[in-house]
Amino acid sequence: MSTDHGDEHEHHLPAVEDWPRGFGEASWWPFITALGAGGIYIAAALYIVAGGEESTINPLFAPLLGAASVGSFLFGLYGWLYHAFVVEFWSRGSNETSAKALRWGMISFLGSELATFGAVFAYYFFIRAGTWPPGELPHLLGSLVLINTALLVASSLTLHWAHVAIRNNDNRKFVIGLLATLLLGVVFIGGQIYEYYEFIVHSNFTFETGFFGSAFFGLTGLHGLHVSLGGALLAIVTVRALAGQYSADRHVSVSTVSMYWHFVDVVWIFLVVVLYAGAELGA
Known part of the structure; x- marks a missing residue:
């Protein structure tokens, strides 16, 4: 992140950056949340496919991927909501737009x-x-x-x-x-x-x-x-x-x-x- 802003914006990784300049803040948190949500659907599909008699997929893949995806989804959701609503809450004005x-x-x-x-x-x-x-x-x-x-x-x-x-x-x-x-x-x-x-x-x-x-x-x-x-x-x-x-x-x-x-x-x-x-x- 550019140093022109001084210490006004301090964020923890995944980084929240002023990119591109002039278009506000971009965040990795929605991306992490979306990966977790997508992983849940993939885990459900693996569970169905692995249940077949001729399936070569290890039945442990589905629950492991499901657990990891839920963790990623909740972690991303926490970071997304925290940066969107909690950080420096009172320093932001009330904007109807x-x-x-x-x-x-x-x-x-x-x-x-x-x-x-x-x-x-x-x-x-x-x-x-x-x-x-x-x-x-x-x-x-x-x-x-x-x-x-x-x-x-x-x-x-x-x-x-x-x-x-x-x-x-x-x-x-x-x-x-x-x-x-x-x-x-x-x-x-x-x-x-x-x-x-x-x-x-x-x-x-x-x-x-x-x-x-x-x-x-x-x-x-x-x-x-x-x-x-x-x-x-x-x-x-x-x-x-x-x-x-x-x-x-x-x-x-x-x-x-x-x-x-x-x-x-x-x-x-x-x-x-x-x-x-x-x-x-x-x-």
Whole structure:
């Protein structure tokens, strides 16, 4: 980095550099995050391929690559968010143009997420066009999924309440709303893990149980990953809220995280209607 800036910008590797000059700061953190995310998909593909009878791929490659990819993804995400929001936070002014750019950036990201879920849903609709049901299905639409759905819908309401509170400069209600949202998200993930346990152990229903098994665990697992990521983002926002880094004029990251969380909520409702209710009622 050029020394013309003095000690104004000090960053740890991966380097954040003024490159090219005049176009702001470029960072390696998004690249590291993207590598980790891509590695997760490759690990999933290796797991499927290595399960074949004639496969020459070592079955240990998939879990090792998966663990390394998750680590890279979380490490890159931490560095990205830290440099974007935490470093020298109070030295930056409140810029409405930058805030709009970040919101539109989140909207663009959600567009790519919609395409990702759309691809997996397209696979499910494709298998639904064939003989149905494709074998014996477990009881899907039970009390657990209904409770989980209610918890996730409630978490969207508490997050909206928190967002309204910070717009009114009510930091106490804002923090309470964030903590409630985070708690509901954690309980939702716990409920999904328990549901997996019930299906796998007691119903012998797994990822390898035919086409529907792969579609079910692919969609619910992808959604669970997104809820977990949303929980991590909410935790960061909560820590910053406790540090007093938000006000009625400075809450752009609350807006973007709220958009993400509400998106995940809507996807879950659609998933329950199509995958859980649709599969069971159409059986």
